[in-house]
Amino acid sequence: MISLLLAVEGLAYYIGREKPISSVERADLGKIIKRNRDIKKRIDMLAPDGRYIVVDTARSLLSLKKGEKVILQAVISSGNGSILRDPNGARQWVFDTPRGEFEVKGKVRGPVWIKPDWAFIEEGEDIPKNWKARIEEGVLGDYALAFGNGYFIHGTLYTRLLGRNVTHGCIRVGNKELESIYNLVKVGTKIYIF
Numbered sequence: 001m002i003s004l005l006l007a008v009e010g011l012a013y014y015i016g017r018e019k020p021i022s023s024v025e026r027a028d029l030g031k032i033i034k035r036n037r038d039i040k041k042r043i044d045m046l047a048p049d050g051r052y053i054v055v056d057t058a059r060s061l062l063s064l065k066k067g068e069k070v071i072l073q074a075v076i077s078s079g080n081g082s083i084l085r086d087p088n089g090a091r092q093w094v095f096d097t098p099r100g101e102f103e104v105k106g107k108v109r110g111p112v113w114i115k116p117d118w119a120f121i122e123e124g125e126d127i128p129k130n131w132k133a134r135i136e137e138g139v140l141g142d143y144a145l146a147f148g149n150g151y152f153i154h155g156t157l158y159t160r161l162l163g164r165n166v167t168h169g170c171i172r173v174g175n176k177e178l179e180s181i182y183n184l185v186k187v188g189t190k191i192y193i194f
Contacts, residue, residue, distance in 0.1 A: 095168040
């Protein structure tokens with residue numbers, strides 16, 4: 001039994017030892033390297049022309065890119081994924097950041113938040129009849145980039161929460177970084193969120 005174990009161990013050592021790369025293996029390695037270059041070229045061709053924004057919600061990271069070059073990166077906060085139900089049972093909201101391909105639909109300086117019904121329900125307050133009671137200034141920072149369905153990339157009062165999934169679906173960015181992003185993108189700039 002011991003001799004069998006020693007034989008297996010010896011065989012494993014012989015098979016596992018480092019060997020010089022043979023000419024066949026070297027040719028295969030060359031093919032792999034060429035194939036990787038071809039794939040990289042294809043990926044590079046898929047990148048949009050001009051600047052674009054990539055939001056990695058898992059890493060809480062926004063990257064402003066041009067081709068493969070990163071122009072700017074910023075820590076962000078995105079949707080927390082929680083569900084809020086209307087006490088009347090008629091409605092519910094899922095606070096998640098949408099994933100997919102979007103574009104900057106609008107740029108706003110000094111954005112004003114017009115609080116939706118869920119904001120009052122979440123705070124246990126009555127939903128106001130007067131629309132002026134819905135207006136809240138200053139909470140979205142100095143700049144906002146609209147990307148559809150009421151979602152924005154905007155500034156924040158809560159910079160200590162950047163890097164955490166705490167929003168109702170919008171993407172919060174530090175105010176200095178957002179000012180740079182705001183000045184570097186235009187309406188129509190692509191946004192990729194995953």
